[in-house]
Amino acid sequence: MSSLSSIQSLQSFLCKALPLVKVFTQPIDLLAKGTDAGFYRLIPQMVVQVNCEAEVVAILKQCRSLNLPVTFKAGGTSLSGQTITNSVLIELGPDFTRCSISADGQLASFDPGVRGGYANMLLAKHGRKIGPSPASISSAKVGGIVSNNASGSSYGIVTNSYHTVRSMRLVTASGTVLDTGNEASRAAFRQSEKGLLEALSGIRSQIMANPLVHDKIVHKFRLKNTTGYGMNSFVDFDDPIDIYQHLMVGAEGTLGFISEVTFETVVDHPEKACALVFFKDLREACKAVMPLRQCEVSAAELMDRNALRSVESNEGMPAMLKTLPDDCCALLIESSAATREALDTQISDICHHLQEVETLYPIAFTFDRREYNTLWKVRKGLFTSAAATRPKGTACIIEDVAFPGEVLGEALVSLNELLAKHLYEGTVMWGHLLDGNIHFLVMPDFKEPTQMDNYKAFMHELVHLVVNRFDGSLKAEHGTGRNMAPFVEAEWGSEIYSLMKQVKQVCDPDGILNPGVLINDDQNIYSKNIKPLPVANPLIDDCIECGFCESSCPSRDFSLTPRQRIVTYREINRLKGDGRYREAARLQKQFDFSGDESCATDGLCAINCPVGINTGKLIKELRTSEITPMGERMAAFVGSHFAGSVAMARQMLNGVWYLNRMVPDSVMHFFASGLHRLSGRRIPMWNRYLPKGAPALDYTSAAGATGQLKVVYFPACINRIFGVSVDHRNKQSLTEQTITLLQRANCAIIYPESVKKLCCGMAFDSKGFKQQGMVKLKELEKALLEASDNGKYPILCDMSPCLLRMQELMDKRLKLYEPVAFTLEYLKDRLQFRPVRQKVTIHSTCSNTKMGLDDRLFELASLCAHEVVRPVKTGCCGWAGDKGFNLPGLNKSALRHLKEELPSDVEQGFSTSRTCEIGLTLHGGISYQSILYLVEEATVVS
Numbered sequence: 001m002s003s004l005s006s007i008q009s010l011q012s013f014l015c016k017a018l019p020l021v022k023v024f025t026q027p028i029d030l031l032a033k034g035t036d037a038g039f040y041r042l043i044p045q046m047v048v049q050v051n052c053e054a055e056v057v058a059i060l061k062q063c064r065s066l067n068l069p070v071t072f073k074a075g076g077t078s079l080s081g082q083t084i085t086n087s088v089l090i091e092l093g094p095d096f097t098r099c100s101i102s103a104d105g106q107l108a109s110f111d112p113g114v115r116g117g118y119a120n121m122l123l124a125k126h127g128r129k130i131g132p133s134p135a136s137i138s139s140a141k142v143g144g145i146v147s148n149n150a151s152g153s154s155y156g157i158v159t160n161s162y163h164t165v166r167s168m169r170l171v172t173a174s175g176t177v178l179d180t181g182n183e184a185s186r187a188a189f190r191q192s193e194k195g196l197l198e199a200l201s202g203i204r205s206q207i208m209a210n211p212l213v214h215d216k217i218v219h220k221f222r223l224k225n226t227t228g229y230g231m232n233s234f235v236d237f238d239d240p241i242d243i244y245q246h247l248m249v250g251a252e253g254t255l256g257f258i259s260e261v262t263f264e265t266v267v268d269h270p271e272k273a274c275a276l277v278f279f280k281d282l283r284e285a286c287k288a289v290m291p292l293r294q295c296e297v298s299a300a301e302l303m304d305r306n307a308l309r310s311v312e313s314n315e316g317m318p319a320m321l322k323t324l325p326d327d328c329c330a331l332l333i334e335s336s337a338a339t340r341e342a343l344d345t346q347i348s349d350i351c352h353h354l355q356e357v358e359t360l361y362p363i364a365f366t367f368d369r370r371e372y373n374t375l376w377k378v379r380k381g382l383f384t385s386a387a388a389t390r391p392k393g394t395a396c397i398i399e400d401v402a403f404p405g406e407v408l409g410e411a412l413v414s415l416n417e418l419l420a421k422h423l424y425e426g427t428v429m430w431g432h433l434l435d436g437n438i439h440f441l442v443m444p445d446f447k448e449p450t451q452m453d454n455y456k457a458f459m460h461e462l463v464h465l466v467v468n469r470f471d472g473s474l475k476a477e478h479g480t481g482r483n484m485a486p487f488v489e490a491e492w493g494s495e496i497y498s499l500m501k502q503v504k505q506v507c508d509p510d511g512i513l514n515p516g517v518l519i520n521d522d523q524n525i526y527s528k529n530i531k532p533l534p535v536a537n538p539l540i541d542d543c544i545e546c547g548f549c550e551s552s553c554p555s556r557d558f559s560l561t562p563r564q565r566i567v568t569y570r571e572i573n574r575l576k577g578d579g580r581y582r583e584a585a586r587l588q589k590q591f592d593f594s595g596d597e598s599c600a601t602d603g604l605c606a607i608n609c610p611v612g613i614n615t616g617k618l619i620k621e622l623r624t625s626e627i628t629p630m631g632e633r634m635a636a637f638v639g640s641h642f643a644g645s646v647a648m649a650r651q652m653l654n655g656v657w658y659l660n661r662m663v664p665d666s667v668m669h670f671f672a673s674g675l676h677r678l679s680g681r682r683i684p685m686w687n688r689y690l691p692k693g694a695p696a697l698d699y700t701s702a703a704g705a706t707g708q709l710k711v712v713y714f715p716a717c718i719n720r721i722f723g724v725s726v727d728h729r730n731k732q733s734l735t736e737q738t739i740t741l742l743q744r745a746n747c748a749i750i751y752p753e754s755v756k757k758l759c760c761g762m763a764f765d766s767k768g769f770k771q772q773g774m775v776k777l778k779e780l781e782k783a784l785l786e787a788s789d790n791g792k793y794p795i796l797c798d799m800s801p802c803l804l805r806m807q808e809l810m811d812k813r814l815k816l817y818e819p820v821a822f823t824l825e826y827l828k829d830r831l832q833f834r835p836v837r838q839k840v841t842i843h844s845t846c847s848n849t850k851m852g853l854d855d856r857l858f859e860l861a862s863l864c865a866h867e868v869v870r871p872v873k874t875g876c877c878g879w880a881g882d883k884g885f886n887l888p889g890l891n892k893s894a895l896r897h898l899k900e901e902l903p904s905d906v907e908q909g910f911s912t913s914r915t916c917e918i919g920l921t922l923h924g925g926i927s928y929q930s931i932l933y934l935v936e937e938a939t940v941v942s
Contacts, residue, residue, distance in 0.1 A: 006066045007045050010088065013062050014048065021059075022049040022093065028590035031571055032564035034089055036073065037136075037546045039397050040081040040482055041531040044071075044089040051095035053171065053259040060257065061175035063088060064512055071514045072253040074112055074144035076547050076563075077136040079383075079398050080481025081529075082148065082252045082517055090257075092143060094557045094896070098260075101126070107166065109262040112143025115551055120268075121872050128265040131159030134477070135380040138608065139551045143258050148479040149226050149250030153299040153334075153379075153432055157224055159266050160477075162232075162249045169260035170248055172196070173508040180245045181262055189241065197240040199506040203499055204234040204243060213495060220492070224402045224437050224476035226250050228488040228518065229500045247503060252479050253514045255507040269336035271343045272298075273367045274375055276318070278360040281327040282416070282429075286409035288331060289433055291353035293405070296346040297434065301332040301379050304429040310386045316374035328360065331433060332379050335365075379430075381548070381610020383439070386428035388542035388611040390443040393535045396544050397444070397455075399483075401466050402476035403436040411470045412438065418465055422458040437476040446530055456527055463487050482529075485520035536573040539618045540566045542611050549605035549615065554878035554894035559598035562605035562615035568595055569618065596622055598890055600880035601766055602846040623768025635769040639776055642717070643756040649721045650693030657692035684885030689921045694723040694733040699751040707748030709794075709826060712787045713738065714752055714780070716799030717759045722914050727927035730937075734914065734930050738798050741936045745830040750793065752783035760802040766881050774809075781810045791815055796822045798932065800912035804847035819912050819932050820848065820857050831939040833863045840934065841869040841902055843911040843920055846876045860931060861910060864938035871901035879919040895923035902926065910934050 014023050024033060024047040034044045050056050063070050071085035074092050083089075096113035105126025110119055117138035120129045132145050134152035144150075146168075151160035167181030176192055179185035190197060207213050214235060221232040233246035248255055279285040285302060292300050303311075305328050312321035335350060337343035347365050354363065366372060378385070387396045403411040412429070415438070419427045424442045431438035442458070444451040466472040467490055474491050475484050489497035504511075504519050516525060535541055549562040560568065568591050575584035601616030638645050660668050665688050672686035699715070715735040723733045730737065742749050752758055758780045765773030788795055791813030797803040800818040807816050817825070842861045844854040861868045878884070878894030902909075902924060909928035911917050917928040 004045075006068050007088070009066055010059075010062060010068060011046065014059070017062075018055055018058055021051075021055055023047070024049070026590060028560075028568055028587055028594055031587075032560055032567050032594075033073075033091060034084060035531075035545055035564065035567045036076040036078050036081075036083045037544070038079050038081045038084070038481065038483075039395055039531050040084055040529045042084040042086040042529055044085050045087060047089045047091055049091045049093040051093035053169065053177065056090065056171050056257050056259060057175045057177060059090060060171060060173065064174060064510055067510065067512065069512050069515050071517075072143070072147070072257055074141035074147070075115065075136070075139050075550070076144075077134075077140045078144060078148060078252075078481065079400070079478045080475070080483040082479050082481045082514070083144070085514070092141060106265055107262055108265050109260055110142045111260055112141060112146075112258050114142045116140050116142060116145055117551070118873065123265055124268065126265075127268055127270065129268040130263050131164035131266045132161050133159075135383065136546070136548065137380075139546075139548050142261055146249055146258055146261050147251060147253050149230065149477070151224060151432075151435075151477045153301055156435065157221075160224075162230060162246060164263050164266065165245070165249060165261055166264045167262045168245055168248065168258055170245070171257040171259055173256060173510065173513050177259075178241070178244075179260075180241055186241055196506055197244070199502075200234075200240040200243050200247075203502055203506070204238065204240070206499065207231070207234045210495075213499075216493070216496065220473070223404065223473050224432075224435050225473040226477055226479050227473055227475040227484055227491050228480060228497070229255075229503050231492075231496060231499065244507070247507070250479065252481065252517050254504060254518050255513065269338055271338065271340050272334065272336040272372060273343060273347060273365040274332055274334040274372055275363050275365040276375060277331045277333055277354075277363050278324065279329055279331070280325070280358060280360060282329050282412045283409040284358055285329050285331055285433065286412060288354055288357045289405045289408055289436070291357065292333070292350065292434060295350045295353050296335055296337070297350065298334040298336045299332070299432065300334075300434045302329065302429070302431050302433040302438070303332065303379070303382065304329045306389075306426060306428045307382055307386055307430045310389045310428060311378045311382065314378050314385070316371065317378060324360075332375055333365075334376075378610075382428075382430050383441075384544055384546050384548065384610040386430070386441055387443075387544040389426065389428070390441070391445065392541050393447070393533065394443045394445045395530055396533065397442045398439060398478070399442070399462070400437070400439050400476050400478040401462075402438070402473040403466070403470050404472065405434075405436050407470050408433075408436045411436075411465075411472065414465060414469065415440070415462075418458070418461055422454055422461075424458070435476070436472070439478075452527060456524075459487075459526065463490050467491050480518045482517060482520065482525050484526070485516070485518055486523045486526055488518070532570075532574060534570055534574045534577065536570045537618060537621075539621065540569070540613055540615065543609075543613050546610075548608045548610065549613070552604040552608050552875050554600045554602065554604075554876040554880070555598050555890055557896070558878075558890050558893035559594040562609075562613075565591075565595045565599065565615050565619070566613075595619070598887060600846075600876060600878050600883060600890065600894075602876050602880060603850060604846050604876055607850060620766065620768060620770070624770045625768075627768050632769070632772075635764055635767075635772040639759075639764065639772045642759055642776070643754075646717055646720055646756065647696065650696065650723075653691060653693040653721065653723070656686065656690060660688070660690075681886050684882065685888045687888070687918070687922055689725045689727060689918050691722045691725040691918070694720055694735060697735060699755045707743075707746050709745070709747045709830070710750060711742060711747045711826070712750045712752065712784060712793050712795040713742065714755065714758070714784065714795060714797045716797055716802045716914075717763070718802075718914050719798050720756070725918065725921070725927075727921055728929060729927070730929075730933055734798055734932065737930075737936055738796075738932055741827070741932060741939070742796075744936075744939065744941055745827045746941075747826075747830075750787050752780070752787045754783065758783055760797075760805050762802055762805045763881060765805075777805070777809055780806070781814070784814055785811060788814060794822065794826060798930065799914060800845050800847040800851075800853075804851060807851070818848065818851070818853075819930060819935075820853050820860050821851075823932070823935055824856060824860055827935070827939075828863070830942055831935075832942045833939055835864055835866050836934070836938050838865050838907045839867040839869065839903065839905050840865040841871065841906050841909045841924075841926070842931070843871070843874070843877065843909060843916065843928065845911055845913045845916055848912055849875075857912070857931065861934065864934045869903060869906055871898060873897045873901055877916045877919045879913075879916045881915065884915060884919045891919040892923060895919060898924045908934070
């Protein structure tokens with residue numbers, strides 16, 4: 001552990017020299033940010049968030065002078081203990097995300113903070129993608145992908161990071177910058193780092209002079225192999241700068257910092273198909289390896305019976321999975337091509353080559369995009385899904401080995417026998433079969449005294465089985481980390497291991513870069529600092545802290561992410577369980593804001609989570625437990641006097657609106673900010689797009705109304721409160737506009753009885769008033785059943801978040817629609833669309849995303865406007881009900897990239913949530929309104 005004085009000296013330096021750098025020293029931040037997806041835990045003493053190369057250079061130089069070890073963290077999806085430390089953690093910030101793509105898409109440069117999934121979205125329009133394809137690609141960042149030499153489901157090693165990186169910018173341990181794609185930088189580096197390059201050339205000379213060493217390196221890298229350093233760099237290249245660049249790939253941050261990577265991208269064929277093929281056992285499945293290697297196969301992903309069992313209840317999975325025999329396993333086989341004709345030929349070839357392999361069912365490829373995406377989503381989330389099956393409170397250790405294809409069947413049978421010998425029942429096995437790359441879980445309960453000894457014995461026997469019996473790789477793609485550091489020498493032999501230690505000494509002579517990872521003299525490091533995963537709450541006990549949820553969280557750059565909330569909540573409960581109440585109370589106090597108050601509870605984390613964990617539900621549950629009797633009574637009063645409360649809110653909005661007409665915006669902002677702060681954020685924060693009150697309309701039932709289509713229209717309470725804002729071209733409220741549109745489409749509008757007092761209850765539920773929220777929901781449900789004649793007529797709600805809650809909790813007889821799906825299903829053929837000559841943008845709300853309506857929103861907008869822009873970096877807006885008023889920083893952080901994503905000629909934006917539209921307008925620089933305004937503008941009577 002680093003000395004306190006050195007940490008204090010670094011903090012003092014950062015405050016003076018780099019005041020814009022974020023420095024985290026609070027216990028909650030150290031715990032939460034210090035966590036990764038692996039099964040180890042160390043708590044850093046300081047976390048420093050960097051957003052550019054210059055900051056890294058300055059920090060590395062200072063840490064070197066103070067002899068402070070540093071560890072780099074990108075997406076934190078590493079599985080072998082690569083991104084944890086008890087010293088200084090350097091975390092990539094949200095602005096370290098520049099991208100540059102060549103006109104043809106063949107070369108693409110990315111900052112280390114760019115997520116792999118985002119990189120592929122940018123490349124998609126060129127029909128290209130980056131070569132590495134780890135299961136975590138949507139969450140993993142480029143810096144981590146390259147630092148671990150990720151490969152994933154891409155068949156073979158030719159498209160991994162090592163083989164597709166064309167150049168990089170890197171920072172050495174001494175703070176020197178090298179751009180390998182720039183000749184001037186290379187020349188300068190040869191002068192400034194002459195000793196380093198000469199030493200690397202010397203290591204190469206030793207390798208080339210020893211045929212046994214040379215040939216072993218060549219042989220070992222025919223398989224996937226990330227055990228130790230990429231010593232093939234010395235065989236494949238002779239220029240020491242090229243050697244250094246390729247050593248950085250898979251070095252896990254132990255040889256330098258990667259500040260930019262340029263990839264040679266690979267073709268992403270538009271035509272794809274996949275098949276889930278079942279075999280009687282693992283040995284039979286392995287017989288498919290050699291025939292499939294002769295075919296055009298993009299991937300062949302193995303799932304054993306326990307793996308299939310862990311996902312058999314997932315939405316979209318074949319029902320027959322539950323009836324498969326115990327020894328059965330499956331391959332998810334994918335093929336892709338430029339044309340459908342070519343793909344059909346490839347599939348026929350695959351089926352032909354597998355004729356001699358026994359399958360349980362005929363091979364059937366699917367071309368359906370939805371089925372394809374479902375199968376691949378399940379496969380990519382298999383680690384988390386499998387880990388969720390472990391007994392609660394046990395450890396979750398993932399291993400990652402590779403065997404030559406010729407012995408794969410025998411090797412996997414032997415591996416299963418070894419697992420059974422050590423009583424690792426329920427072990428889940430999956431992997432990339434064409435590469436012989438297999439992952440498996442062991443789930444020991446280290447609370448039992450004998451379990452650690454059993455695990456140690458297992459690991460030593462595993463090393464013998466992989467290395468000595470089957471000439472395989474101990475780590476194929478997950479990186480060495482702390483997990484396999486003690487066994488690198490066992491795989492490579494003492495001579496090559498000695499050369500690896502020379503590499504570390506040459507590139508990091510002071511040993512400050514991620515010490516203990518990849519090279520470690522502690523033979524028991526793999527069994528130390530095991531991460532606790534205590535039982536805390538059934539809503540989150542299945543979580544293994546993989547971090548897949550983080551990329552969609554609106555608070556990820558503001559407070560905590562879903563993973564970090566779970567980590568902190570677990571620790572609070574663990575401390576209480578150990579009787580450490582004072583520590584738990586301190587952490588709880590920090591969690592009240594960072595974990596609870598700043599959570600948008602939008603539930604998008606559940607979409608990315610392979611086991612559907614919705615951290616927002618946990619937070620809502622915590623809010624419910626904190627409700628006071630006084631708060632309960634107030635909520636009940638508002639609920640039972642809802643019509644009056646809505647009317648009062650309208651009048652208050654009108655008062656503020658007319659005051660703002662007389663007082664300049666700057667003055668309004670000054671006094672509003674003061675009141676907001678003085679009230680402890682209880683008084684909502686004003687902004688210039690705060691609307692005036694909606695007109696009080698006469699909602700009468702349409703009994704006897706004329707019209708070809710009877711439609712029940714429920715105006716959400718927020719739209720009965722909010723009228724137009726200063727930016728709105730149309731002076732009608734959304735409710736008025738919707739009525740106009742429905743009448744144009746010859747619809748007979750039916751309003752629920754006593755609509756003015758109705759509410760879906762979401763406003764209550766999100767604040768923890770679960771009981772009152774359900775009372776309001778049931779009132780609305782009863783009224784809608786009556787109005788729709790028990791579900792006979794479709795129901796339109798003009799606010800998508802409200803509609804989602806209704807859809808999830810109401811009587812399934814009700815045909816419930818938000819604006820997008822309703823318009824496309826019921827109004828599209830009743831109206832004539834005349835697209836407006838505008839370039840517009842759209843924003844899919846969290847609710848629409850969860851309902852799978854993103855593409856349908858684009859479809860509808862495309863019917864209404866000549867060009868539609870879809871921002872890809874901006875997700876949930878973070879308004880979160882009333883958070884945009886009470887915690888505006890959350891909304892600002894969530895939409896920090898919106899304006900830069902919008903072309904200058906975009907005129908308007910459209911969405912399906914009135915409150916979200918206020919925040920989008922505030923931070924997007926253009927006016928956002930409901931999509932129904934655009935539909936009304938672009939249509940006439942058919």
